[in-house]
Amino acid sequence: MQLATIIKAQDTLGPMSAKRSNAPTLLDCERVSKIYHGRQGPVIALEEIDLTVPRGEFLSVVGPSGCGKTTLLNLVAGLERVTGGRLSVSGEVLNAPLTDVGIVFQDATLMDWRTVLDNVMLQVEVRRLPVEPYRARALDLLSNLGLEGFLDAYPSQLSGGMKQRVSIARALVHKPSLLLMDEPFSALDALTRDKLNVDMQALCLAEETTTLFITHSITDAAFLGDRVVVMTPRPGRIAEIIDIDLPRPRPLALRETPQFGEYTGRIRTIFESAGVL
Amino acid sequence: MGQALQRNDGAGAPAKARGTRRRARLSERVGDIAYPVGTIVAILVIWEIACRQFDIPAYLLPPPSSVLATIVARYDLLAMHTLVTTGEILVGFLLSIVVGVVLALLITSFRPVERAIYPLLVISQAVPKVAIAPLFIVWLGFGWEPKVLVAVLIAFFPIVVDLVAGIRSVPSSMRKLALSMGANAYVTLYKFLIPHALPHLFAGLKVGVTLAVSGAIIGEFVGADRGLGYLLLFANGQMDTNLLFAAIVVLSVIGVVLFYLLLLIEAWLLPWHQTQQSPEN
Ligand SMILES: Nc1ncnc2c1ncn2[C@@H]1O[C@H](COP(=O)(O)OP(=O)(O)OP(=O)(O)O)[C@@H](O)[C@H]1O
Ligand SMILES: [Mg+2]
Numbered sequence: 001m002q003l004a005t006i007i008k009a010q011d012t013l014g015p016m017s018a019k020r021s022n023a024p025t026l027l028d029c030e031r032v033s034k035i036y037h038g039r040q041g042p043v044i045a046l047e048e049i050d051l052t053v054p055r056g057e058f059l060s061v062v063g064p065s066g067c068g069k070t071t072l073l074n075l076v077a078g079l080e081r082v083t084g085g086r087l088s089v090s091g092e093v094l095n096a097p098l099t100d101v102g103i104v105f106q107d108a109t110l111m112d113w114r115t116v117l118d119n120v121m122l123q124v125e126v127r128r129l130p131v132e133p134y135r136a137r138a139l140d141l142l143s144n145l146g147l148e149g150f151l152d153a154y155p156s157q158l159s160g161g162m163k164q165r166v167s168i169a170r171a172l173v174h175k176p177s178l179l180l181m182d183e184p185f186s187a188l189d190a191l192t193r194d195k196l197n198v199d200m201q202a203l204c205l206a207e208e209t210t211t212l213f214i215t216h217s218i219t220d221a222a223f224l225g226d227r228v229v230v231m232t233p234r235p236g237r238i239a240e241i242i243d244i245d246l247p248r249p250r251p252l253a254l255r256e257t258p259q260f261g262e263y264t265g266r267i268r269t270i271f272e273s274a275g276v277l
Numbered sequence: 278m279g280q281a282l283q284r285n286d287g288a289g290a291p292a293k294a295r296g297t298r299r300r301a302r303l304s305e306r307v308g309d310i311a312y313p314v315g316t317i318v319a320i321l322v323i324w325e326i327a328c329r330q331f332d333i334p335a336y337l338l339p340p341p342s343s344v345l346a347t348i349v350a351r352y353d354l355l356a357m358h359t360l361v362t363t364g365e366i367l368v369g370f371l372l373s374i375v376v377g378v379v380l381a382l383l384i385t386s387f388r389p390v391e392r393a394i395y396p397l398l399v400i401s402q403a404v405p406k407v408a409i410a411p412l413f414i415v416w417l418g419f420g421w422e423p424k425v426l427v428a429v430l431i432a433f434f435p436i437v438v439d440l441v442a443g444i445r446s447v448p449s450s451m452r453k454l455a456l457s458m459g460a461n462a463y464v465t466l467y468k469f470l471i472p473h474a475l476p477h478l479f480a481g482l483k484v485g486v487t488l489a490v491s492g493a494i495i496g497e498f499v500g501a502d503r504g505l506g507y508l509l510l511f512a513n514g515q516m517d518t519n520l521l522f523a524a525i526v527v528l529s530v531i532g533v534v535l536f537y538l539l540l541l542i543e544a545w546l547l548p549w550h551q552t553q554q555s556p557e558n
Contacts, residue, residue, distance in 0.1 A: 105454070127459060
């Protein structure tokens with residue numbers, strides 16, 4: 001499976017948002033709130049989040065530290081319960097951990113005792129999926145992510161960027177309907193990040209997974225997202241949701257264009273008027 | 278877009294480096310043996326020379342050569358007692374692994390168990406084992422059982438503490454990952470928690486095995502008619518310092534052999550772990 005050919009084929013379909021405008025809803029948040037009861041009294045982590053994500057969308061969430069991004073991800077993954085409102089995935093209200101999901105954490109969270117390929121196959125083993133077809137898919141994903149020479153390497157022999165690539169392959173190998181990423185690139189240097197942005201975009205175009213991509217970086221959010229959810233802290237709220245109407249695949253150079261600058265400028269203005277910047 | 282297919286974020290292909298790394302590791306291993314053996318030989322030579330030079334009486338400090346001669350001459354006696362003590366150590370150590378692992382799993386799985394048991398564990402270690410060993414003799418007689426019990430009582434503690442610490446150190450993201458894969462408690466335990474905690478467990482086992490040796494000897498000191506601990510007391514009473522040293526040598530060899538056996542098992546089970554990699558990695 002050549003990534004380049006997939007992308008060319010996808011290109012003829014035009015921008016993703018046009019294709020997905022009438023796709024069925026995957027994730028639906030209605031006035032979702034989350035209050036933590038900590039030692040210093042209650043903390044409102046999220047307040048009245050309204051958000052509808054259609055299948056196949058790449059949704060970026062950007063906001064400063066403490067605005068509840070990780071909380072939102074934990075709620076969507078069913079790892080924590082909402083304290084108000086309604087959160088449903090594929091039409092069903094969540095009351096247990098979501099399993100039709102792949103998660104990429106900030107640190108790659110690889111099993112040090114497993115090789116690269118076995119780390120990806122962990123997903124398959126735990127889910128008791130048939131090994132042979134999924135092994136082929138794991139190999140495919142790993143080679144698309146440039147790791148074909150490292151299948152038998154242990155995580156301690158990999159760079160940070162490579163570890164995060166393994167983690168991405170692991171999150172996708174079982175074809176989940178939802179991909180959740182919590183600041184996956186924030187521990188990486190700028191160049192590695194750029195490259196992963198490009199690879200991530202190519203993968204998501206090929207995979208058609210719905211993606212919730214949490215980041216601190218306005219540039220990453222706008223570059224990858226079909227839409228960008230802009231959040232502000234204390235209490236965590238959605239300030240605005242911005243459509244990014246730029247054709248795909250988006251080359252890195254797009255970030256230097258005035259259209260792109262307009263989007264990032266708008267996001268920055270929201271943060272400024274909220275007193276974040 | 279072709280750049281998506283290349284990889285250039287660091288680290289050479291492992292295959293290339295493997296040959297040189299293996300050579301480096303081999304010389305590292307040879308050094309691991311050569312350095313301590315060299316040191317021991319040097320000490321023995323100085324000891325031997327000192328004994329001869331200063332005419333130290335044999336009942337105070339026999340020269341290594343005469344200790345060695347004793348080991349050879351009284352091989353049968355030593356072997357018989359060694360067998361007894363080694364059996365007690367092994368049974369005690371294996372039991373303390375079972376006890377330690379079960380307790381650690383209970384403690385980390387059930388909060389009430391932790392609150393009920395952990396303080397008791399600490400108390401069990403505060404009581405001097407030599408003090409309660411006579412009690413075990415009263416209860417269990419003069420056979421191997423009280424020796425094993427003392428060994429278990431000392432050796433299980435580091436195993437519990439280290440395994441609990443290992444399971445506690447599992448990052449929350451790893452637990453979340455397990456939940457997102459739909460792993461049940463059992464799968465979470467054996468595919469995530471236990472492998473993560475294995476290096477910690479081995480740290481506890483290495484301490485535990487040396488403690489099991491001490492435990493068996495303490496048990497034998499208090500009341501026994503066989504075993505190296507008994508032989509030590511017997512030789513002491515006879516002022517047979519040569520035999521005393523011979524028993525000490527055998528006992529040390531048992532401890533060292535068991536320790537290195539553990540290292541071998543660890544290297545075999547955890548080839549991925551940092552302790553298994555040569556320093557330049
Ligand atoms: N388990 C918890 N108990 C109490 N308060 C919590 C808990 N988890 C999060 N919070 C609070 O909720 C708020 C949102 O936290 P969250 O981790 O979601 O922020 P974030 O946007 O992910 O921040 P960052 O970008 O630094 O990761 C913070 O004020 C935090 O202190
Ligand atoms: Mg966070």
